[in-house]
Amino acid sequence: MIKIGVVGAGSIGLLFAAYMHKLFDVTVYTRSLGQAEQINRNGIRLVKGAGPLTAKVRAEVLGANEMDNDLTIVAVKQYQLDSVIFHLPANGGLLFLQNGMGHLKLLDQLKADDIYVGSVEHGALKEAPDTVSHNGAGLTRVAVFRGDPWLLEKVASLLPGNFPMEIEPDYYEMLAGKLAVNAVINPLTAVLGVRNGELVDNPRYEKVLEKMFEEVARILDFHDKQERLLKVKGICRNTSENRSSMLKDLDAGRPTEVDAILGYLLDKASSKGLAAPLLGAFYEMIKGREWTGRVNR
């Protein structure tokens, strides 16, 4: 049986462990001993439409033992990566599930031969240290960052049909495409306080969307700019009634992912000597709203 390690027991880590435990030999690596004990005692409770299931998986504190897995899935937030990266094994494959592209520079420094990156399109909420609710069925897109795809292909072929994994040909395209979408839709909807669809239904907002996309496209060096812009607009239309995660985070007074999204792009712009005035202003406005949210709490 293929041995899978899952580093990080947040919503995404718990979701992967729960869906993979029947077909793989799964170990979850937690930050706290308490959470590891709780998962070892109760298993992971997976809450979804059809009713809750319990997945009996093994858990241990990250760093307690040497890892020995065929594939290690790294499911921590991007800003937590620094604190887990030196625990990762040099043997076996690694799959990184962080948002944005800020983590790519870290991957170059790793010794593992086979490194993969992924982008998770599931909705999941951690309700307790041993409970995750799967409230938005989607899929996981993955791609080879370095090395051989065989392990990824093997894992993808074994996964259950209600938890699919799609292999994309180009990791940069995959992550850059998602970043461009997030960098435009999230900040604009969050600052304007509107649903995704209004960015294309309102011709004035659409102009601002285009200007922001222009800055993103220059920073990420897109050659198929027009096609990608149409895709961003298509997503606004297809998710027209949705409130973006950044808008929801701000309304709930939670921190947003603006650093992994606009922060990354602004760093990249600055290292390339490119101006990105709109991305800069939206970054500050989102940060300003986060600040207000904290102060008013």
Place this chain on the structure above:
Amino acid sequence: MIKIGVVGAGSIGLLFAAYMHKLFDVTVYTRSLGQAEQINRNGIRLVKGAGPLTAKVRAEVLGANEMDNDLTIVAVKQYQLDSVIFHLPANGGLLFLQNGMGHLKLLDQLKADDIYVGSVEHGALKEAPDTVSHNGAGLTRVAVFRGDPWLLEKVASLLPGNFPMEIEPDYYEMLAGKLAVNAVINPLTAVLGVRNGELVDNPRYEKVLEKMFEEVARILDFHDKQERLLKVKGICRNTSENRSSMLKDLDAGRPTEVDAILGYLLDKASSKGLAAPLLGAFYEMIKGREWTGRVNR
């Protein structure tokens, strides 16, 4: 008695006519015959703290007769100027009270010797064709655009103490200074939905304010940039509890003055070949909110 003409019977025109009627021989020029008849019949009702007064002034439709005044005060909105300008007399002084600076290019084409511009810092609301409420006491700043200041000085010296007029040495400074303040505080508060003070209390918003001011300062060619920026921030602090006129207009679903403010600056930027990405984006966002307001009505 000095003869004063007031062109335009909106809130500012009615306010000037009402305060000036005792000390000057005032004629109000209206657009509609109905309003002229109503004012001739009832006078102008001036509503303020101490209770309402009635000012008996003469009114007539603009263009019905040749004007023959010592000073003609033009109190229409900037976008109405085109339709009244050919009625203005070539003799006597002219005082223009429009917001922004878009009207200055029109003034060059006039034949009158003495042309003045002013900036009104009163709060006034037209409640009926013959009624104006003076709900924010302030002052009128004026300056010579072309010609001799004697008429302005004479009028200023005769005005009552509760309706003061202050003569500024440099019209460009006066109007550009006010435009810079409006171009930064109005759009930012309107898009962020905050009171004036939050633009300096929130360090992230303050950064965006500085970037916007930077664009304004380059377009208006300010040499004392730092001093003016401090002044803008000082106004945010002094009016910290105020909701800007643009924020109020948007919330009430009314059109804003964004064209006279940001529209003017964007035209000027484009004619000078300067980029103004933030002013452009805020212009579109305000226009977008106006559009939403109209659609939802």
